[in-house]
Amino acid sequence: MCNTSPSPLSHLLDNNKQWADRTNASDPEFFKKLSQQQNPDYLWIGCSDSRVPANEIVDLMPGELFVHRNVANVVVHTDxxxxxxxxxxxxxxxxxxxxxxxxxxxxxxxAVLDNAKFGLIDNWLRHVADVKEKHQAIIEQVSKEKQCAALCELNVIEQVRNVCQSNIVQDAWQRGQALTVHGWVYGLADGLLNEVVNAVENMEQLSLCYEKSLLGVNQRYC
Structure with a gap:
């Protein structure tokens, strides 16, 4: 028998109704235009953390930002x-x-720095552990209280490299498609984005940007 009691998420449905009403009041054509086409200029690959809402952080409306999120913003070629x-x-x-x-x-x-074990997710975080092991020489020079910040930046640098080395991005560059890859880290404490990888526009720039980004981590933390 179907449950006839009020939905435990009725407050979220109410919030949605209020948001839709406010949006319609400010722009009566908004949902009509949104339903007909999405035309974003940006792809955001970020962390699943609930404190990092992509659109709000860069002040973009629905339809202006294409989003993929996973734990620790990892990009691997088998995903x-x-x-x-x-x-x-x-x-x-x-x-x-x-x-x-x-x-x-x-x-x-x-969790990687603490060598914590949570079960299935440990297999996914192995990718971040690989980043830590690759750059262990840097991590060991960083004070314990700053190691998480340093590894967050190193992880973004490595994931940018993975994006650039994917056949999707390489094929786009080879056919002359304008496509730029960026690496940012968001500050929960101040709401600001920190650029840790300068814009990469082609494969020729990747090595230089990668080395420059690693040097930046060294200068900030070591």
Whole structure:
């Protein structure tokens, strides 16, 4: 028998109604235009953390930002979910920019530093652990209280590299499609984005941007 009691999420449905009413009042054509087409210029690859709402952070409306999120903003070449989002964004939506966005105080990054065990997710966080091991020489020079911030930045740098090395982005560059990849880290304490990887516009720039980004981490934390 179907449950006839009030929905435990009725307050969220009420919030939605109020939001839709406010939006209609300010722009009666908003939902009509939104339903007909999405035409974002940006793909945001970020963390699933509930404190990092993509659209709000960069002050963009629905339809202006294509979003993929997972724990610790990881991009790996075996993740068909992330790769499918990237392919659709690049080849169908023709976005101009891909932003890999981590955040300071990331629980996944901290779990790697603490060698914490949570079960299934440990397999996913192995990708972040690989970043830590790759840059262990840097991490060891950083004070304990700043290691999480440093690893958050290193993780973004490596994920930007993975994005650029994907066949999706490389094929786009080879056919002359304008596409720029960025690496940012968001500050929960101040709401500001910190650019840790300068804009990468082609494969020739990748190595230089990668080395420059690693040097930046060294200068900030070591």
């Amino acid at each position: 068909h979910n992330c790769l499918s989002v990237m392919q659709y964004a690049v080849e169908v939506l023709k976005v101009d920019h891909i932003m890999v966005v981590g955040h300071y105080g990331c629980g996944g990054v901290q």
